[in-house]
Amino acid sequence: MVISAKKLSKTFVVNKRDGWRSHKTEVLAVDSIDLSIEQGAAVALIGPNGAGKSTTIKMLTGILHPTAGTAAVLGLVPWRDRTRLAYEIGAVFGQRSQLWYHLPPEDSFDLLSRIYNLDRKQYKQQRDMLIERFGLVPFLNTPVRKLSLGQRMRAEIAASLLHRPRLLFLDEPTIGVDVVARQELRDLIKEWNQQDGVTVLITSHDAGDIEHVAQRVLVVNHGQIVLDDKLANMRRQYLDTKVVSARFHGEHKMTELPGVKILKMGNYAMKLEVATDLISIETVVKAILDLGTIADISIEDPPLEEVIAHIYSRPAGSNGHSSTMQES
Amino acid sequence: MQSIRSTHLGTHGFVKYIALAMISARSNFAYFGEICGRQLFLAVILYIFLRLWKVTYAHCGVEQMAGLSLSQMLWYLTATEAIILSSSPISTIVDEDVRTGALAIQLIRPTPYPLYKFALYMGERYLRLIANFAVGTIICLVLAREISITAQGIFALSLALPLAITLDFLGNFLVGLGAFWLENTSGILFIYSKFLMVLGGMLIPLDLLPKPYAELTKILPFASIVYGPAKQLVHPCGEELVHVLVLQTTWILVFSLIVWQVYNLALKRIAANGG
Numbered sequence: 001m002v003i004s005a006k007k008l009s010k011t012f013v014v015n016k017r018d019g020w021r022s023h024k025t026e027v028l029a030v031d032s033i034d035l036s037i038e039q040g041a042a043v044a045l046i047g048p049n050g051a052g053k054s055t056t057i058k059m060l061t062g063i064l065h066p067t068a069g070t071a072a073v074l075g076l077v078p079w080r081d082r083t084r085l086a087y088e089i090g091a092v093f094g095q096r097s098q099l100w101y102h103l104p105p106e107d108s109f110d111l112l113s114r115i116y117n118l119d120r121k122q123y124k125q126q127r128d129m130l131i132e133r134f135g136l137v138p139f140l141n142t143p144v145r146k147l148s149l150g151q152r153m154r155a156e157i158a159a160s161l162l163h164r165p166r167l168l169f170l171d172e173p174t175i176g177v178d179v180v181a182r183q184e185l186r187d188l189i190k191e192w193n194q195q196d197g198v199t200v201l202i203t204s205h206d207a208g209d210i211e212h213v214a215q216r217v218l219v220v221n222h223g224q225i226v227l228d229d230k231l232a233n234m235r236r237q238y239l240d241t242k243v244v245s246a247r248f249h250g251e252h253k254m255t256e257l258p259g260v261k262i263l264k265m266g267n268y269a270m271k272l273e274v275a276t277d278l279i280s281i282e283t284v285v286k287a288i289l290d291l292g293t294i295a296d297i298s299i300e301d302p303p304l305e306e307v308i309a310h311i312y313s314r315p316a317g318s319n320g321h322s323s324t325m326q327e328s
Numbered sequence: 329m330q331s332i333r334s335t336h337l338g339t340h341g342f343v344k345y346i347a348l349a350m351i352s353a354r355s356n357f358a359y360f361g362e363i364c365g366r367q368l369f370l371a372v373i374l375y376i377f378l379r380l381w382k383v384t385y386a387h388c389g390v391e392q393m394a395g396l397s398l399s400q401m402l403w404y405l406t407a408t409e410a411i412i413l414s415s416s417p418i419s420t421i422v423d424e425d426v427r428t429g430a431l432a433i434q435l436i437r438p439t440p441y442p443l444y445k446f447a448l449y450m451g452e453r454y455l456r457l458i459a460n461f462a463v464g465t466i467i468c469l470v471l472a473r474e475i476s477i478t479a480q481g482i483f484a485l486s487l488a489l490p491l492a493i494t495l496d497f498l499g500n501f502l503v504g505l506g507a508f509w510l511e512n513t514s515g516i517l518f519i520y521s522k523f524l525m526v527l528g529g530m531l532i533p534l535d536l537l538p539k540p541y542a543e544l545t546k547i548l549p550f551a552s553i554v555y556g557p558a559k560q561l562v563h564p565c566g567e568e569l570v571h572v573l574v575l576q577t578t579w580i581l582v583f584s585l586i587v588w589q590v591y592n593l594a595l596k597r598i599a600a601n602g603g
Contacts, residue, residue, distance in 0.1 A: 063435045065596050086438040096433050100351065102358035107351060114347035115439050143358075 001072075002167055002199045003037040003060060008069035009223075010055050029055040031223035032069065039166075042193045042200040044214035044231075048312050052223040053203045057169050060201075061091055074166060087116060090160035090198075094172035097144070097152065098159055104141045105155040109162060116163040123162070130158040134188060150181025157188060161198075168192070170202040174209050186212040207304035219311050227311055235301040240277045243300045244284055246270055252291040260284060268295075273302070344439065345447040352451030366456070367463045370413050374464060377409070377531075378402050378471045394535035399476040400562040401533075406468045407485070407558035408530040410460035411492065415521075416452045418445060418497060422504025423513050431598065442501060442591055449497050457489070477561055484560035484569045491576035492553045496524075498583035499549065505587070508594040528554030549579040 010030040015022050030052040037043050045053050058064040060073055062082030071078060076085045092098075099108040113123040131137060134154045139147055147155065153173060160168060170189065174182045190213050193200045202213055210217060210231070217234055219227035227234065247269045254262065254270055259278025264271040274284050281299060288297065356363070385398045396404060422445065425431040434441045469475070503520055506513040525531065528550035534542050545551055556572035 058432060061436050063432045064598055082435065083438050083440070086436055089436070091433075091436050093433060096430055098433055100355055102355045103351065107354070111347055111351050114344040115437055117341070117344065117438075 001036050002039050002041070003035060003071070003073050003201070005033060005035040005060070005071040006069055007032045007034065008056070008059060008071055009033075009067050010052075010059060010064060011067040028223050030059070030066075033220075033223075033225050035071075035218070035225065037199065037201065040193070040197045040199055041216060042190070042202070042214045043216045043218060044210040045201060045203045045218045045220060046205075046210060046308060047220035051220045053220050054171055056220065057091075057171055057201065057203060061085070061089060061169055087163065088165055089167045089169060090163070090165035091169040092153075092156050092160045092171065092173050094153070094170075094175040097156065099144045099152065099155060101145050102143055104139075104143055105136060105147075105159070106140050108144070108155075108159060112159055112162050118163060126162060126164060130161060133191075134158040135184075148181070150177050150184070153177055153181070153185055154188070157185065161192065165198065167199045167201070170200065170204075172204055173202065174204060174206055182206070182208065183212075189213050207308060211304055219308070221312060231304075235304070235307055240275060241302050242274045242276055242281055243302055244272045244274055244281070244288070244297070245300070246272075246288050246297045247295040248291065249293040249295050254291060255287075257284065257287060345443065348439075348444065348447035349451030349454070352448040353455040356452050356455055363456075363459055366413060367459060370409060370460055370463055371467055373413075374406060374409055374467045375471070377405050378467070381405065382471075394533045396533065396562060397476065399472045399474040402468050402472040403477050404533060404558050404562045406461075406464035407561045408528075408554050410457060410464045411489075411554055411557065412525060412528075412530050414453055414456035414460050414493075415496065415500075416449050416456070418449050419500040419504035419513060419517050419520075421445070422501055423507040426504070426507035426594075435598075442587060445501065446494075446497055450493070453493050453497075457493075478564065480564040481561045484564040485557050487569065488557035488560050488572050488576065491573065491580060492557045495549055495576060495580050495583060496553045498580065498587055499553075502583065502587055502590060505590050505594050508597050524550050524553060527551065529558070530554050533559065547575065549583070552576045552579050 008030060009028070009032050012027045012029055014025050014027050016025050029050075033052075033056065035056075045056065047053050055064065059066050060071060060078055062073075062078035062080075062085055065079045073085060074088050076088075078085055098112075099105055100111070109127050113120075113127070118126075131140060134157070136155060136158060139151050139155075144152060144155070157170075157173065168189075173189070174185055177185065186209060189200060189202070192198050193213070200213065202209060204210060214231060217227065217229060217231050218225055243263070249268075251267050252270075254265065254272075257279060259275040261273040261275075262270065263273050270288075272284065274281060285297070285299075288294070381401050382398065385393065385401070391397060393401065425434065431441065434444055437444065499520060500517075503513055503516050506516055510516075527545050527548055529545070534545050534551060534555050536542075537545065546555065552572065552575050556576065560569055560572060
């Protein structure tokens, strides 16, 4: 296992002011989570703001000391062996830069190579390969302050891979990045995971990041893992709905069916949400076919955002699927 | 994935800190306007104080004060101002790192945070010191019309200065670490900087104070940062130089120990919650 954690907990002490008086309150950020991630996996850690995602990552990278529990990352205890672990992991925090603001990325790369004590010859090979794969040539000598956010994030991720880490932590790597740059970043992360075997643990509020990069999803809420499952299973098991879209050659009129909600209705097209526990897809499709000549029809899972929103909306403690739902 | 770490760690350990200092100095060139502004401020301050001392010497009708001629006094002031005005805002940087959570980025690097900051600080501070001494020397030559420093003085300064700015770093870093416990460290920084100016002997050499006060202030760490190196520049003395270096080393050891203890305590208090 690349990462394993048992009963990992973190409590923050927060000072609250009440007029002149202040009193300390304990906030349970991470509540006794168990976690295991195998070599080469791409795992998404998702959850609403304040769920405990970043705190979990910071404990696994050794930045934070847990209040209770144990963890091993690449066989090391992160908060005890932080310096040794630093040579084996890479990390990108989307809201914080590791590049020098006034200097071009190339200078930051060179500095990082010194910080990680990299062999000069191998460092140059690795740097040149990253420059090519991440398409950094056009802005390699431009000061970071003059780069677009998308360019900067490409340079950030390349910088985190300079020392050939075995494990990559990505904390909201696409935050604030435009659609095109976001897709490029996702492709690069996926490529690195699949071709080079780097284990990836990514947190993001963007369902697209999760869909493109991760094979497995850990949903954290109220400091606990409320779901640990494959992405495909998560869709199937957490929303008993399908979205059926149809286009017709002529005009049509849909009659109401139990368990079918009309999302959009036009003269030549319709979009329906089907509750599969109330009505079978077959019945709905037959009903649509009876309406007229079909030009196109599609059956889709609901958007991932909906699945995630559904899981987030569940009250604390209703984590019946924790860790047990993962299928091989 | 195979690691590409060098196996020759002996030299690389040191090289990385040199690289950090160099990149810090280069990065600070981006603030060229600020560097020029500082030099202008230094020039104005020096001009005022040098004129004041000229008047004081003339009014008192003495050749020497605290064992220094007027020319030596002007060079002493140049050295103290150059040291004080080269100060890097390291405590503010550490304070911000703690409050914003930027400290987290540093902690996942295979370089201890205090040493990382020390290397950056040295790069920045040496750049400022060179600029300050260059401008200070020009102004002093114009006003004093005499070079009253010797090769021995420059040699003594070159030995005492690195220790002085190391000690200043430790003091400032300690103030910055206060952010783990305090809501605002600017008050402590204000007191520290004023102590450095007054008890460090920036405005007047400590020898001009009444003897008991002079003896006391000379053994304080503030004197090791400002007075000690500046006095050695204008009035080098082998015995006194050894005394200054021993005192500086002692304070560095004491402050290093305190910083190490406080830093380790602080690490357990990190609350870098949120992205």
